[in-house]
Each structure stands twice: as C-alpha cells, then as structure tokens.
Amino acid sequence: MKKILFLSIIIICQSVYCMAQEELAFPFKDGKDAMAQFFKDSLEVSPEIIQKRAVGIAVFKFTSDDKGNISKIIVYYADDAIFAAPIVDALKKSNHQWVLPKREKTHDFIIPFIFSFTPPTAKNPKLQKTNTLKVQKKLYSNYLAHSPIMAADQVPLGESTLLPPVVVIYDITQ
DSSP: HHHHHHHHHHHHHHHTTTTSSOOOOOTTTEEEEOOOOOOHHHHHOOOOHHHHTOOOOEEEEEETTSSSOEEEEEEESSSGGGGGGHHHHHHHHHHTBBBBOOSSSEEEEEEEEEEEEEOTTTTTHHHHHHHTTHHHHHHHHHHHHHHOOSSOEEEEEEEEEEOOOEEEEEOOOO
C-alpha cells in the first residue's frame, strides 16, 4: 500500500511539474495595448520613409534590466536601413516601461516592426493616367488583400521573449 501511495505522489508531482508553461504577465507596463499605443505615439516616421514609400519589416533585440532600462539595442533584420533610426529613438523613449519576469536581473526582448502606408484610393488620377494600370491594379489589390503571419501575443524563447509586432502605418498623401 505504501508503494502505491508513494508512486501516486511521484506521478502527481511529475504531472504538476510537466504542466503547460505558466501564464506570463505582459512585459510592458499596463499590457499589450499600452505597448501598441506607446509605439504609435512615440515612433516618428521620417520624411525619407514617406518619400520612398518604404514598406517592410525590421526586427530588433534589446535588453532590459529589472528597473525597466533598456540597453544593447541590436538590429536583427531590416528590409530597409531607413527604418532603424526611428525605431531606435522610440525604443530609447521606452525606458522604465519594461517589466521583467520574476527573479531576473536582465531579460532580452525581440520585437518586430512592420512598416506600411495607407494605400491611395483607386480613384487617384495618377493611377488612372498610367499605361500600366492593369499591373498597378493587381499590385493594389494584392496590397489590400495581403495578410501577414504574426504572433498575437508574446512567445517566450528561453532567455529571450518575442513580442507581438508593432504595426506602423503612415499616410503618403502629405
């Protein structure tokens, strides 16, 4: 009887230990929506980005300490180098906003930024006057219909955490 009881306790302990990963608090003060709003307010799209009508992705990694200070900003990937400066400036403004998991002195975060612009309406005279209207209509239709694959919430990656992407949509009709 003692062996069965002992074996049952071991199995229960192992099953509790092997449960799905624990629920993590979002690592930005006030949560995911607050982070999205912070970057919407803080990230200033440069005139060069607007002029080039640059679209693409930039993936950054940074380290936060237990006080929320960020350091070691690293560009993992960027479709265009002109995305780097506005993102670094916005990340620097996010000091004291990051919350680390329990008992950690520092933590690495990976955050993607997706840049796109508000597409012009199909009634735009510039689109109608060109000889390649059919090609532009296809590109325009594709642009409106595309749907990128992205995480809806943070994804823990051992020593780093992948955050949901920051979507930056700017207006080109300035």
